[in-house]
Each structure stands twice: as structure tokens, then as C-alpha cells.
Amino acid sequence: TNAYWGENPQGTWSLTVQDIADFDTGTWNSFRAEARMGTLMAKSALDASYVSETTPTFNPGERKAVKMRFKNIGTAAWSTSQIKLKATAATTAAWGITTSPLRATTAPDGTAEFVFYATAPTAEGSYPWQFQVQGPNGLIGTASPANSIEVTGARSEFVSQTGLTATVKPGAKFNAYLTFKNTGTLGWKRADGYALRSVSPINNTTWGLSKVLFNTEVAPGASTSIRIAATAPTTPGTYTFQWAMSRTNTTVFGQPSAPVTITVAP
Structure with missing residues (x-):
């Protein structure tokens, strides 16, 4: 393969076979040659690939720590004076984040963890979220996934449920009786449309x-x-009992109740 020898693949190629053993005979029945043409690509000195991140949920205006990890896939070590994590322009506009410094020198094949604080926008909504490693001469490697983070003050946590039987x-x-905890920053008011709503699927009237x-x-x-x-279905069968908090007729938020399978039988 010329990818390793650096030879020109064009022109006439010759195959030479030599018997270097004395005083023996043999028969050459067949041979096979496979040519693989290409160009040997050298590794970049500075290169990066996205690994993972730990991104929390955000209430409006809330400030939390974020951890993001990138692997050094280049041939040069990352120094704290040259490498940063940079937010995309859309992320900066929404979150006010520009760059985050590298915490420690990262050798080739090592993984760097960038830790920084983010403050959510004060208005509820879905906001862009994407980052990439920046070297001394610009961005390097692959960026993190182009995600969006939902910022909302409506959050709930399922606590417990009682009164359910298997049949x-x-x-x-x-x-x-289902118990939920308000883990957000907004009060749940009936006048604002807050309610407990059936799920699996949403708005079903199974019960x-x-x-x-x-x-x-x-x-x-x-x-x-x-x-x-609740009123059980009149048709015997197996049904799911599950609920979640909502403030619109078509969506729910937070953690739903644990699904319970109930058998309806005479």
C-alpha cells in the first residue's frame, strides 16, 4: 500500500518473486496481489473530540455548575495558557457565557474536564447550548451536540402514591392519593392552569x-x-395508571408518578 510507503500509485507496478532457499524444488500454483491506494494523513498537533457533559436543569435566572469533557486526540499536550472551551455565538447570546479555561494540562489521548458556572435566562423558554475547544489559532476538533435547554420554573418531583391495588x-x-413536590420556582395555582393530568398516553380517560x-x-x-x-374500565384487561403535573392541556412537566399496572377482572 502506497499509503505507508509514500510511492506514486500511477504507472506500471512490478512484482518480483525470488527463491532464496538452495537444493529444493516446488510448484507455484497461484498468487494474489491486493493494492490499496491512499494518502497517509498525519495527526494534527491540536485536535479534540467531544466526550460527555453534566448539564443540570435550570429555573429562570438560576446559576449552576456545568461539567463538559473533551478528549485530546492530537499529538501535542493541551496547556492551560493555550486551550479554552468556547461557547457558540448563539449560546453566548442566550447564557452570557464566552469561554471557560482549561483546569489542568492534558496529554495526548487524555480527557479534559471543563467546569464553569452558567446563569439561566430570566424568561422561560428553550435556549441553544453548544461548545467547542479553542486553541491559540482558533477552534479545534468537533463541537458538543447542538442541544437546547428548557428553562422553566415549573418543576415537580413525584413523592408517593397510595390506594392502588393489583386488581x-x-x-x-x-x-x-398521589403526592408531588414543587421543586421549581413558581407556585402551582389553579387559576394558572395547574392540574394533575393522566399520561401514558396524555389525557387518556382510562380511569x-x-x-x-x-x-x-x-x-x-x-x-x-x-x-x-377513579373508575375502572368496564372491559377486562391490563391497564396503566400514571399521572403527571401540567399547566396546559397538551403538555406535562416534571417527574411523573411511577407507572402501576392494574388488572381489571370480574
Whole structure:
């Protein structure tokens, strides 16, 4: 292969075979030659590939630490004076982040971890999020995935549920109690559309209703237990019981309740 020898692949190639053993005979039945043409590519002195990141969820205006990892796939070590992590222009416009310094010298084939703080925009929405390693003469290697981060003050955490059994009779009525914690920065108010909504799929009426409103505001950091006055399907079978918080008719937010499989049988 000329990719390693640096020879010109054009022109006539000759194959020479020589018997260097004395006092023996033999028969040459066949031979095979395989030519692979190409160009040997030298490694760049400075090169990088994205590895992973630890990106938290953000409430509006919240400041949190972010960790992002890139591998040094070049031939030169990364020095703290030359290498930085740079945000794309769209990321800088949304988050105010420009560059983050390299914390320690990183040898070839080593992985560097960039740690920096990000402050979320104050308005709820979806914001661009992408970074790339920057060397002394510009950007190097591959960038992190072009993601978007949802900034919202509406967050919930599932706590517990009671009142559920493995089997119920067709059409049976029962009360289930689901507890959720408000882990966001916004209070849950009925007037703002907050409700507990069925999922798997969303807005299904498998258990006789698709949403449950609550009468009192749930402040940030507080938990609430919501009663679901459920009615089992009339058709025997196996059904899923699962709910999540919502503030619109078509979407839910936060952590849903643990799915429970209930068998409806006579």
C-alpha cells in the first residue's frame, strides 16, 4: 500500500518473486496481489473530540455548575495558557457565557474536564447550548451536540402514591392519593392552569377522568397530596395508571408518578 510507503500509485507496478532457499524444488500454483491506494494523513498537533457533559436543569435566572469533557486526540499536550472551551455565538447570546479555561494540562489521548458556572435566562423558554475547544489559532476538533435547554420554573418531583391495588373489578370506583413536590420556582395555582393530568398516553380517560384540579396554591418547596376519584374500565384487561403535573392541556412537566399496572377482572 502506497499509503505507508509514500510511492506514486500511477504507472506500471512490478512484482518480483525470488527463491532464496538452495537444493529444493516446488510448484507455484497461484498468487494474489491486493493494492490499496491512499494518502497517509498525519495527526494534527491540536485536535479534540467531544466526550460527555453534566448539564443540570435550570429555573429562570438560576446559576449552576456545568461539567463538559473533551478528549485530546492530537499529538501535542493541551496547556492551560493555550486551550479554552468556547461557547457558540448563539449560546453566548442566550447564557452570557464566552469561554471557560482549561483546569489542568492534558496529554495526548487524555480527557479534559471543563467546569464553569452558567446563569439561566430570566424568561422561560428553550435556549441553544453548544461548545467547542479553542486553541491559540482558533477552534479545534468537533463541537458538543447542538442541544437546547428548557428553562422553566415549573418543576415537580413525584413523592408517593397510595390506594392502588393489583386488581379491580370492571367499573369499580376507588380513591388513589398521589403526592408531588414543587421543586421549581413558581407556585402551582389553579387559576394558572395547574392540574394533575393522566399520561401514558396524555389525557387518556382510562380511569374515568383525564385531569384533577386542586384548590390551594402549592408554593415552591411544598408538597401536595391529590385525590383521584377513579373508575375502572368496564372491559377486562391490563391497564396503566400514571399521572403527571401540567399547566396546559397538551403538555406535562416534571417527574411523573411511577407507572402501576392494574388488572381489571370480574
